[in-house]
Amino acid sequence: MFNTSLKLEKRPSDSQTMSYLSPLLAIILTLICGGILFALLGHDPLEALYTFFISPLTDAYGWAELGIKVAPLLLCATGLMMCFKAKIWNIGAEGQFIMGGLGGSWAALQFLDATSSWVLIPIMLTGMASGLVWAAITAYLKTHFKANEILTTIMLNYIAVNALLWAVHGPLKDPQGFNFPESALFVDATLLPLISDDYRLNISIFFGLFALVAVWTLMSRTWVGYQIQVLGEDAKAARYAGFKENQLTWFALLTCGALAGLAGVSEVTGPIGQLIPSISPGYGYAAIIVVFLGRMNPIGLVFASMLLALTYMGGEMVQMEMALPKSLTGLFQGMLLFFLLACDLLISYRVVLVKKVLDKKVSPSATIDAAS
Amino acid sequence: MKSLKTLVTALTLSATVMAQAADNVKVGFVYVGPTGDAGWTYSHDEARKYVVDQLGDKVETSYVESVAEGADAERVIRNLAAKGHDLIFTTSFGYMNPTLKVAKRFPNVKFEHATGYKQSKNVGTYMARAYQARYLTGLVAGKMTKSNVIGYVASFPIPEVIRGINAFTKGVREVNPDATVKVVWVSTWYDPAKEREAAETLILQKADVLTQHTDSAAVIQTAEAKGIYAIGYHSDMSAYGSTAHLTSAVHDWRPIYLAKTKAVLNDTWTKEDIWYGIKEGVTDIAPLNDAIPADVKAMVLAKKAALKAGTIRVFDGPIKDQSGVEKVAKGASLSDGDLKGFGWYVEGVDGKLPKS
Numbered sequence: 001m002f003n004t005s006l007k008l009e010k011r012p013s014d015s016q017t018m019s020y021l022s023p024l025l026a027i028i029l030t031l032i033c034g035g036i037l038f039a040l041l042g043h044d045p046l047e048a049l050y051t052f053f054i055s056p057l058t059d060a061y062g063w064a065e066l067g068i069k070v071a072p073l074l075l076c077a078t079g080l081m082m083c084f085k086a087k088i089w090n091i092g093a094e095g096q097f098i099m100g101g102l103g104g105s106w107a108a109l110q111f112l113d114a115t116s117s118w119v120l121i122p123i124m125l126t127g128m129a130s131g132l133v134w135a136a137i138t139a140y141l142k143t144h145f146k147a148n149e150i151l152t153t154i155m156l157n158y159i160a161v162n163a164l165l166w167a168v169h170g171p172l173k174d175p176q177g178f179n180f181p182e183s184a185l186f187v188d189a190t191l192l193p194l195i196s197d198d199y200r201l202n203i204s205i206f207f208g209l210f211a212l213v214a215v216w217t218l219m220s221r222t223w224v225g226y227q228i229q230v231l232g233e234d235a236k237a238a239r240y241a242g243f244k245e246n247q248l249t250w251f252a253l254l255t256c257g258a259l260a261g262l263a264g265v266s267e268v269t270g271p272i273g274q275l276i277p278s279i280s281p282g283y284g285y286a287a288i289i290v291v292f293l294g295r296m297n298p299i300g301l302v303f304a305s306m307l308l309a310l311t312y313m314g315g316e317m318v319q320m321e322m323a324l325p326k327s328l329t330g331l332f333q334g335m336l337l338f339f340l341l342a343c344d345l346l347i348s349y350r351v352v353l354v355k356k357v358l359d360k361k362v363s364p365s366a367t368i369d370a371a372s
Numbered sequence: 373m374k375s376l377k378t379l380v381t382a383l384t385l386s387a388t389v390m391a392q393a394a395d396n397v398k399v400g401f402v403y404v405g406p407t408g409d410a411g412w413t414y415s416h417d418e419a420r421k422y423v424v425d426q427l428g429d430k431v432e433t434s435y436v437e438s439v440a441e442g443a444d445a446e447r448v449i450r451n452l453a454a455k456g457h458d459l460i461f462t463t464s465f466g467y468m469n470p471t472l473k474v475a476k477r478f479p480n481v482k483f484e485h486a487t488g489y490k491q492s493k494n495v496g497t498y499m500a501r502a503y504q505a506r507y508l509t510g511l512v513a514g515k516m517t518k519s520n521v522i523g524y525v526a527s528f529p530i531p532e533v534i535r536g537i538n539a540f541t542k543g544v545r546e547v548n549p550d551a552t553v554k555v556v557w558v559s560t561w562y563d564p565a566k567e568r569e570a571a572e573t574l575i576l577q578k579a580d581v582l583t584q585h586t587d588s589a590a591v592i593q594t595a596e597a598k599g600i601y602a603i604g605y606h607s608d609m610s611a612y613g614s615t616a617h618l619t620s621a622v623h624d625w626r627p628i629y630l631a632k633t634k635a636v637l638n639d640t641w642t643k644e645d646i647w648y649g650i651k652e653g654v655t656d657i658a659p660l661n662d663a664i665p666a667d668v669k670a671m672v673l674a675k676k677a678a679l680k681a682g683t684i685r686v687f688d689g690p691i692k693d694q695s696g697v698e699k700v701a702k703g704a705s706l707s708d709g710d711l712k713g714f715g716w717y718v719e720g721v722d723g724k725l726p727k728s
Contacts, residue, residue: 065447165559169529178489178713179531271443276466281440316448319436326438
């Protein structure tokens with residue numbers, strides 16, 4: 001009697017080309033399934049896909065808005081990439097982002113009568129330091145107590161959210177704001193300079209691009225970067241080579257904290273312009289998707305953050321133009337990730353049909369023979 | 373000659389077309405939650421549909437739901453304005469500053485912001501005197517409780533929510549001076565799981581009537597499951613617990629949305645700071661459950677009529693705060709300004725107000 005089952009089998013060799021093509025494949029599959037979905041909802045699939053993916057970018061305003069979303073994603077993703085390369089699973093960019101925004105807001109509120117934009121420097125530094133300190137807690141717990149960083153960072157995210165709520169309902173609340181949970185509006189001198197007065201895009205996009213280039217150079221051209229890569233590839237070898245694992249862990253986490261903190265402070269002194277209870281629509285989490293979608297590659301990161309930013313904007317567009325529900329945004333992000341993981345899996349593994357002999361009379365030794 | 377005639381005809385025709393175009397308006401809505409939340413956003417969306425029903429092809433509406441109150445809000449509002457909407461309702465407090473920023477760039481578009489306190493040339497604000505209905509539901513709760521503990525699931529300690537708690541407590545204490553109102557803060561507007569947990573906590577603390585100032589019906593469903601009473605908020609929530617649901621404090625935005633849309637149609641829109649209540653039909657209570665004794669029903673309806681006529685106000689003195697200090701003397705009443713900045717609890721609320 002025969003019974004067939006499916007089995008995943010490692011392919012003899014990983015295809016480098018395919019691993020780069022996998023995100024592209026995932027995007028194409030997402031578009032096809034998205035199109036089918038739109039058709040089932042009774043809309044012309046091409047028109048709907050156009051509205052979702054193209055129409056947000058048909059004018060300069062759309063591109064500027066894309067830049068506003070790309071900047072924080074890129075900053076968080078750059079820091080996370082460094083941690084992930086060292087196999088430090090920092091899920092805490094969200095909390096580090098929020099603490100950066102919180103610390104930066106506190107600083108900005110100390111300069112409510114400032115007229116010179118030089119005050120931006122201490123504000124930005126406070127934001128970065130706040131994110132860095134938040135990441136330092138994780139680094140300390142990991143290096144001293146071997147606490148799992150996935151757990152500590154997730155828990156610290158919750159603490160950060162509640163610290164923000166406390167501050168915005170308490171000490172940082174606008175005294176003239178009728179008790180509403182908002183800080184005073186920041187003065188112009190404490191807002192990041194706009195690239196053009198017609199759009200909201202500010203110089204934080206350059207922070208993101210600069211950080212990306214800097215971190216990439218560090219990773220690929222310096223001794224520290226090399227050590228981090230080795231640590232991630234093979235921790236034992238790194239120890240054997242005498243690399244100081246704890247120091248590298250501190251370095252990667254602190255860099256990520258500072259970058260996420262910079263993203264946070266850029267958000268409050270940028271498009272928001274004050275401290276409010278919800279300063280992040282989940283940039284710290286979305287950045288994790290960006291890192292994997294972008295293959296931990298600098299160019300990949302830029303495109304991945306653009307694509308993810310676009311799904312948010314496209315979701316708004318189809319609501320406005322075609323009265324389709326908001327859940328589509330989440331659906332598209334989910335499909336993208338699902339297909340990416342599926343493609344990745346099928347690129348390094350293949351599905352094979354296994355025929356099993358199911359005969360009870362076969363003696364145990366015979367089964368072992370057959371299996372070997 | 374003939375070509376001139378054609379030209380004139382063409383011009384007349386195009387003029388007619390243009391006049392017709394001005395005859396209809398595009399109205400946009402920005403919602404903070406999903407339209408199916410059964411609460412706040414639902415009540416706004418019902419009013420949007422009503423405007424469509426009433427004005428037919430004179431109006432075209434679109435909405436964007438679950439818009440986060442952060443940097444994204446400004447883009448959504450701006451895109452609605454850029455897409456030719458003539459009137460835009462932004463229906464959550466967090467949209468205040470983004471609305472004002474966009475309004476500055478689109479001087480010809482009219483904006484209406486719910487629950488805010490800042491206006492500008494083309495930004496008006498509107499709010500419901502929901503506290504009036506809260507007071508009436510408080511009367512019901514005070515009469516129906518046996519344990520003399522009433523539970524209140526609250527979102528954020530902003531004046532609007534505190535005003536509701538105080539009005540409700542005032543109603544409770546007027547008919548039952550021994551009852552207290554326990555408040556649990558959940559720090560969210562919409563999270564059914566958290567709201568349910570808070571409701572269960574309150575039940576453990578002996579509460580036998582619950583109400584909530586959050587956007588879902590989870591509290592009502594919990595009360596129904598545990599066999600106690602509950603009072604809904606935002607919309608008539610009787611569908612979520614036919615035995616538990618005593619009544620709801622409800623909003624009806626239809627009069628405001630219809631009037632504002634008509635005003636834009638007729639080019640008579642002006643910026644206002646509207647605070648409508650029971651008198652204008654924007655605030656009301658849902659039908660009273662049959663479990664409520666007839667004399668209580670009559671008393672509640674009499675109070676409602678008195679509020680409507682203006683012979684009583686919810687915050688007429690004497691009112692004491694939690695420490696027993698008299699805040700409003702007999703014969704006096706809190707002004708609208710006081711109400712808009714409410715930052716303290718009245719006597720009868722059990723718990724400390726979270727603040728700095």
